[in-house]
Amino acid sequence: MISDLTRFLHNLRFRTKITLGMTCMLVFCGIGIGLTLSSMSSEALLEEGKKRGKAMTTGLAFRLTEPLLAMDFLQMSNLLDNAQRQYDDILYVFLTDAGANVLSHTFAGGFPTDLLRISDTRSEGRPLLLDTEQGRVYDFSAPITLGNNTLGTVRLGLSRSAIDAQIKRQQMASLVSTLAVVGVGVMLSLWFARTITHRLNRLRSSVEEIVTGNLDVHAGTTLAKYCWQIMNCHRQECPAYGDKQRRCWYLAGTLCPNCQVGEYPFKMESCRQCPVFRHNFGDELQDLAEAFDAMAVTVKNHIEELTERERTIARQQGILKTIVNVTPDFITLQDRDLRYTFAGKSFCDYFGLTEADVIGKNDFAIFSETRARSNTEEDREILATGKPLAKEVSIKRAGEHHWFHVVKVPVHDQDGSIMGILLTARDITMLKKFQEQLIQSQKLEDLGRLAGGVAHEINTPLGIILGYTQLLMDDIHDQELLDGLKTIEKQTKVCRKIVADLLGYSRQSQSVVGEVAINESLQEVINLVEHAFFLNRIKVVFLPDTAVTTLHGDKERLRQVWLNLLNNAADAIGQDGLIIVRSRLLPDTQRLEVSVADTGKGVAQHHLGKLFDPFFTTKQVGKGTGLGLSVSIGIIKDHGGTITALSPPPPPFFPDDLPKPKNGGPGTVFIVELPQTRSTETVSPPSISTT
């Protein structure tokens, strides 16, 4: 019930609430005051009646003293009768002597004996309230005394109904006047509520406009007299002159001579002394409305500033986010509790996580316990000492080892305290490989230089040994000695071949540069080895591309490359196999490609990268020196080309229409890519010329 009433009152309009509230207060106060005043006046009337009865009784007692002493019954009776006739509300008067004998009374037809039997418990001067057949009666009693002697008693009966009637008239008058005052008050409250709510509605409308996005509101009342009219200045360049909706003290930059520089409310101290303020300032609601208008304008300006700042920040955030997401480096930010507050996209992608998996977590929730513990110890050290950390770590993930250069720096707050740790990590795996290759290249260069030097020094004695051996063979006819010399000649030639290869590897052999027809060069070499391969049932198929013409290079050295590749293919096959030699013009790059594919045993993947290293061979001991491919890659590099090896060969290099031997291996293909035309200058001259 109470809740329903509360809801009902809550749902009333404010104007109704004000009217209802003020009406209730007026009624409440009116009734309260009316009842109080009525009660007080009733009490006063009652007291007045009692005082009147007491006064009459006392006066009568005084006047009866002499007749009582003289026992003048006529005078007694006259006094009593006169007293009763004087007022209509006096019902009776009677006089008793000291012995309570009735000496005189105003009753006609006997004396009511009950009046003498009343137990007189009244206090001094207070009447007894009697309930008689003629209504309620105040019975007053006054003794007739002289000195200490009581001569008799006068009693007077005053009708209460006359007093009650007077009280009722007064109460009715109070009620009517109260209702009249309340009625007038209600009318005034209606007018007051309408005045208040009208202005509040203006405010509410302004608020609704603001909620819908319109900040150009005007909740205050229009000025009756503008400031320039009051000040008689007519300065149209003043902002207050152009703004007719707001009071001038809400505007900054007004041109009044006494106006302080600044904005509302900082300029109010001077404005309060201004005649414009004294003329135009309003009540609290007016102040509220004007302050509201000023607030709307201020908010509008601030919103515009904020919008512009937001755009700038969003733009910068977008750039920053793009940079952070695009950069391959890992970027993370941890707070003092080592929980991640930011993680870059590269970091998340590398570890297969989403941003939600990382933000708010620590290392133990992301990494293995061992790594997390290690990271946490490092991080705590950084938080404790404030010293950055840089290190290189190797992380194995998805079967691959990656090297990262990790930098951890403490992030300081504005007060200088450390608020977290910024981690950046860059994948330096390629750099590591390049470093290894650089070291390897340096080793090979040193080795080649050493080998070249040694070969150059050994080549001459070997020529002398071979020359003298051949001279001896001409002079010696002993077959046994001759066989021995032949063996020396053969092994010496083998040594020369090795020395020649070493010189070739070190590019210290003689170079003859000219136009080389690639297909013809290939065919010549195939013709050279075809018969020997045939003996081991190895078939060589040549697929020349007629678009391949010539290139500028060293014919002999290129033939050495082709021969080396064919020999390697035959060695990989052993017996019963197929070698496919193909030339092809790469149309996009205007480079030509020579590939030699075999059906041999193939090359393991982890050996593919080492095939071109000097002295690396997969052949049995004594079957190869490991210098062939090293020399070949050197020759091809000198011609501006590259050699790559793939095992097994992809389909384009081994057409499906060609029959593959039944017991063949996965096979390998060496692909030589050369520029089709090449200037002479691009061919590197031998660093060491042969002698």
Added chain:
Amino acid sequence: MTSRLLLSLLLVASLLLVGCSEDEPPITVSLEKRQEISIQPRQPAITYAYLPQYSHTESFQRHHQLVEYLSEATGLPVRQVFPDTFDHHLSMFGQGEIDVSFSNPFIYVKLANRYGARAMARIIEKNGRAEFRGQIIARRDNDRITSLADCRGKSWVAVDPSSAGGYLFPLGHFFDHGLRLDDFREVVFAGGRQENVILGVYAGLHDIGSIREGSLQVVAGKIDLGQLKVIDHSPWYPGWVYAHSPRLSADTVDLIRNALLALDYQNNAQHRAILDAANFIGFVPSDDQDFDRIRTLSQKVGLNLD
């Protein structure tokens, strides 16, 4: 919400209670049950009357203690009665309604001559004398009256034609100084009340007034006595007298006389209080011959004593 509602209800209830205060419970009395009442006849008693030179109230207050004393001292029932005027006093004495009369010597002479009253005792005034005299007063600002001779042609208010100090003595005094009743513009009487004479002069209604000496003190608290002046005093005459009716037995008279004479102002505090109230300090024995001077004076001024 509940507490605020409760507070409001309490406020309303308090206001309603203020407006609904109730009287004391009435006593049920029937005015219809009537009975005729007859006045109880008074018990026989010796009636005592004080010549009404003051109001009955003053008379009562002065003498009721003495009346009670006499009743106690004599063992006889004594009741004070209140004649309205001097003539009423005389007629009541004549009708047997007064057994003991306390009156001035002029009235006594009349009572003695008319009804055979006999003196028992005279009072001793506070000045210690068993005599008293009259005073002639006027307003102090009345510069036309400074001596007895100035009273000629003036308005004279006296207490009563039967008043001794208030009329007879001043009249004799005027006679002695050559003034007759015709010499006054008017002679009016105040109904036997000394106070009325004083107030009449004080109010300016009359030029001069005659009162017994000591009466001014009776109105000392009511008017400014400084506004009045005493023009002259009459000669001293025998004072107020207690007389008894010839109907009383000699024993009763003796009892009363002895009781009066037994009052000791000096040594008995109770008696002093009685006598203070009566405004005198004692009694001296008296008989009828003490008042021959009054009879002579009356004859001189031409007043009838019978």
